[in-house]
Amino acid sequence: MNALAATSRNFRQASRLLGLDSKLQKCLLIPFREIKVECTTPKDDGTLVTYVGFRVQHDNARGPMKGGIRYHPEVEPDEVNALAQLMTWKTAVANIPYGGAKGGIGCNPGDLSISELERLTRVFTQKIHDLIGIHTDVPAPDMGTNAQTMAWILDEYSKFHGYSPAVVTGKPIDLGGSLGRDAATGRGVLFATEALLNEYGKSIAGQRFVVQGFGNVGSWAAQLISEQGGKVIAVSDITGAIKNSQGIDIPNLLKHVKESHGVKGFSGADSIDPNSVLVEDCDILIPAALGGVINRDNAKDIKAKFIIEAANHPTDPEADEILAKKGVVILPDIYANSGGVTVSYFEWVQNIQGFMWDEEKVNTELKTYMTRGLKDVKEMCNTHNCDLRMGAFTLGVNRVARATVLRGWEA
Numbered sequence: 144m145n146a147l148a149a150t151s152r153n154f155r156q157a158s159r160l161l162g163l164d165s166k167l168q169k170c171l172l173i174p175f176r177e178i179k180v181e182c183t184t185p186k187d188d189g190t191l192v193t194y195v196g197f198r199v200q201h202d203n204a205r206g207p208m209k210g211g212i213r214y215h216p217e218v219e220p221d222e223v224n225a226l227a228q229l230m231t232w233k234t235a236v237a238n239i240p241y242g243g244a245k246g247g248i249g250c251n252p253g254d255l256s257i258s259e260l261e262r263l264t265r266v267f268t269q270k271i272h273d274l275i276g277i278h279t280d281v282p283a284p285d286m287g288t289n290a291q292t293m294a295w296i297l298d299e300y301s302k303f304h305g306y307s308p309a310v311v312t313g314k315p316i317d318l319g320g321s322l323g324r325d326a327a328t329g330r331g332v333l334f335a336t337e338a339l340l341n342e343y344g345k346s347i348a349g350q351r352f353v354v355q356g357f358g359n360v361g362s363w364a365a366q367l368i369s370e371q372g373g374k375v376i377a378v379s380d381i382t383g384a385i386k387n388s389q390g391i392d393i394p395n396l397l398k399h400v401k402e403s404h405g406v407k408g409f410s411g412a413d414s415i416d417p418n419s420v421l422v423e424d425c426d427i428l429i430p431a432a433l434g435g436v437i438n439r440d441n442a443k444d445i446k447a448k449f450i451i452e453a454a455n456h457p458t459d460p461e462a463d464e465i466l467a468k469k470g471v472v473i474l475p476d477i478y479a480n481s482g483g484v485t486v487s488y489f490e491w492v493q494n495i496q497g498f499m500w501d502e503e504k505v506n507t508e509l510k511t512y513m514t515r516g517l518k519d520v521k522e523m524c525n526t527h528n529c530d531l532r533m534g535a536f537t538l539g540v541n542r543v544a545r546a547t548v549l550r551g552w553e554a
């Protein structure tokens with residue numbers, strides 16, 4: 144099932160549980176604005192190349208639209224649309240005053256030089272600068288983009304609108320980025336996992352984890368989990384997959400990845416088939432790469448008891464049903480990975496206030512938001528007698544529906 148069909152199906156199920164009428168459902172589902180732009184830019188050898196860029200602004204009932212920009216070869220309109228919709232429900236679940244958006248460019252950032260990436264980012268910004276802004280739509284990093292990408296967007300945007308650090312989050316600290324934003328999604332995953340395990344009388348220490356994806360989110364999650372005594376027994380990225388049943392030494396793996404640009408060849412673990420990583424024997428599985436990776440083909444073989452969705456939309460609805468029958472507990476993306484956008488919100492607040500928080504304050508506030516988030520989700524599970532995914536969807540959709548009705552959508 145494609146990402147948009149899957150996300151919209153979850154939305155409709157939540158709307159039915161909430162008893163939303165069909166007109167309001169339609170109004171909430173259809174994006175506010177979908178932008179598609181041509182980005183033609185010279186390569187380093189002077190030849191011209193054209194990429195297609197997207198920004199989908201899904202909803203702004205609760206505040207400025209917010210969401211990352213992804214550079215990946217598989218970026219396509221339906222997926223960006225689904226990811227923008229997920230951002231609307233995610234910011235509502237986190238209870239931060241934002242709507243949802245997402246963007247992307249269909250390119251392989253690994254094939255581009257730094258100067259080619261800079262030119263592409265500047266051309267994309269030139270095409271969308273009049274549609275983003277501090278109080279309209281605030282981009283951030285996602286797969287294939289990082290703090291440097293945000294610095295280029297900030298600089299290009301500022302040429303048109305004056306210096307505006309709050310127009311993007313996830314910036315370098317020297318340009319007004321927040322302490323703790325780089326680690327925030329992984330740290331949020333840690334806090335969410337702790338809060339969930341607490342419900343089962345368990346803690347991180349001694350649990351066996353498998354992490355798919357070792358970029359920003361996966362590597363921070365693995366590092367913070369291992370610091371809490373969790374045993375990360377298998378990890379994968381685009382270069383391959385590795386396993387050590389005794390637990391991988393994450394600080395050493397991080398050094399290896401810095402030097403070798405991937406987990407492949409790490410001497411402290413055995414190489415395994417990347418296709419087997421999701422079905423490895425473990426207690427907790429953390430998908431932290433692409434969407435749709437847990438589907439009807441592999442769900443029945445998953446051995447983890449808990450799945451913490453660090454990635455966006457890693458689990459297909461068909462897999463959800465199979466896993467529910469097996470008793471696997473899934474902590475859904477729109478709650479589990481909300482630590483990133485929550486600290487993005489803290490960054491935006493700091494930029495607007497012109498006052499910088501220390502890292503301890505950022506992390507303490509993040510823990511408060513993540514702990515309260517699970518409590519709110521569980522309350523909806525009790526009210527609607529549903530699983531955690533529907534608990535999160537009903538929570539997010541209900542908050543957006545209430546804001547929409549209060550603002551007077553029937554004009």
Ligand SMILES: NC(=O)C1=CN([C@@H]2O[C@H](COP(=O)(O)OP(=O)(O)OC[C@H]3O[C@@H](n4cnc5c(N)ncnc54)[C@H](OP(=O)(O)O)[C@@H]3O)[C@@H](O)[C@H]2O)C=CC1
Nearest residue numbers: 285286287328356357358359360380381432454455480483
């Ligand atoms: N960054 C953030 O703050 C947030 C990110 N997310 C979500 O988390 C996920 C990861 O994002 P992020 O860490 O930022 O992205 P990064 O680009 O930093 O990292 C992505 C990781 O996934 C790996 N990867 C790509 N394809 C595969 C594959 N087929 N199998 C295994 N690994 C693969 C990449 O390998 P390689 O580097 O070798 O290509 C890399 O290790 C995405 O779904 C994103 O939407 C959610 C909330 C916030």
Ligand SMILES: O=C(O)CCC(=O)C(=O)O
Nearest residue numbers: 210211283285483484487
């Ligand atoms: O930090 C942000 O604004 C958005 C992060 C993001 O894209 C996501 O949560 O999926």
